[in-house]
Every structure is written in structure tokens, then in C-alpha cells.
Amino acid sequence: MTTFLSLTLIALLLSILAGLVRIFRGPEPAERMLAAQLFGTAAVAILLVLSQLMAMPALLDVAMVFALLAAITLVAFVVLASRGVR
Amino acid sequence: MVELAAAVLIATGTLFFIAGTVGLLRFPDIFCRLHALTKADGLGLALIALGAALLAGTPGAVFRIVLIWFFVATASATCGHLVARYARQSGAGGGAP
Numbered sequence: 001m002t003t004f005l006s007l008t009l010i011a012l013l014l015s016i017l018a019g020l021v022r023i024f025r026g027p028e029p030a031e032r033m034l035a036a037q038l039f040g041t042a043a044v045a046i047l048l049v050l051s052q053l054m055a056m057p058a059l060l061d062v063a064m065v066f067a068l069l070a071a072i073t074l075v076a077f078v079v080l081a082s083r084g085v086r
Numbered sequence: 087m088v089e090l091a092a093a094v095l096i097a098t099g100t101l102f103f104i105a106g107t108v109g110l111l112r113f114p115d116i117f118c119r120l121h122a123l124t125k126a127d128g129l130g131l132a133l134i135a136l137g138a139a140l141l142a143g144t145p146g147a148v149f150r151i152v153l154i155w156f157f158v159a160t161a162s163a164t165c166g167h168l169v170a171r172y173a174r175q176s177g178a179g180g181g182a183p
Contacts, residue, residue: 004093011100015107022110022119030173031116034123037165038110041127042103044158048138048151049096057142060150067154071161078168082175 005053012046033077040070092140099133102126116173124166131158 019042022035044063051059109122135155139148 001089001093005096008096008100012103015103018107018111028116028173030169030176031119034116034119034169035110037162038107038123038127041131041158041162044154045099045103045131045134048134048154051147052138052141057144057147057150060147060154064150064154064157067157067161071157071165074161074165075168078165078172082172 002053005049008049009046009053012042012049016042029077029081033074037070037074040066040073043070088140092137095133095137095140099130099135099137102130102133106130117170120166120170120173124162128159128162131155 016039019035019038022038023032026032026035043066047059047063047066051057051063103126106122106126109126110119113119113122132155135151139151142148142151
């Protein structure tokens, strides 16, 4: 079970790494922010798996903070970008 | 038995995450990418949360996992709509949506 959860963590980290390619290439700022949303969701998934792997329930609180902050980041981007702030 | 079910759920969720990332990389414009990201990642996270809730022992941990899933699902839907509306109004999608 430990090996399986570690392999899952590696796959999720590779998914974040592939999202970095979209941030590097992505022509529009909105597409870069989409990759940032992917990072938030993947970070929550990684923390959920990690809390079971390391038997640390406190990591669930960290995951909750990640979930809330990722949403606030995207909303702030949309508000600022529609006002024309770069 | 419970561990096996949790392992299957977490593996399926990871596959959905990988599918969402491949969609983010391969799809042509921002609306297709939004479609891949919000739905595939939302389902992947829901499956991983279900697997983690099966593994978690205490009711408090299960409650927090359900709360995390609810936050992410609500935020993902809201942010998807916000980004799509911004892209349509600013013409960033390149053509008609």
C-alpha cells in the first residue's frame, strides 16, 4: 500500500510538471491561470494522499487552505484582468 | 478489502488527473482546455478524496475530506465560468466560442 501511494504521488507530481509546460508556452494569460488552477487541484490531491501515506491528519487542514486559496487566486486574476490591470 | 477499494479509487482518480493534464497540453483553444481541466480534474479529485476517506480511520478526518471536496468542486465550477466569460469578453479564445 505504501509503494502504491508513493507511485500515485509521483504521477500527480508529473502532472504538475506537465502543467508547467503550459505555463511556459501558453499564449494567453488566462491559459497560464488555468494551469495555476491545475496546480491547486493537484496539490490538494497530493496532500490528501500524503496525509494517508504519512498518517498525518494535520495535512488535511493544509489541503483545505490550498483549496480555498486557489479559488481566490483565480477570482483575483479575473477581476484584475477585466479591469485592464497587467 | 477496503484497502483494495481505496487503491482502485485512487488509481482511477490519478488516471483522470493525467487525462486532464494531457487535455490541457493538447487541446487547441482555451475553451477546450477549460473543459478538460475543470471536469476531468474535478472527477479525479473526487475519486482520490473517496479513496482517502476509505483509508482514513476517524470520522473527523472523513468530515474534513468531504469538506475539502465540497470546497474544490464549488470553486472549480465558479472559476471555470469566470475564466470562460473573461475569455469570451476579451476575445482571447480566438474565434467564436
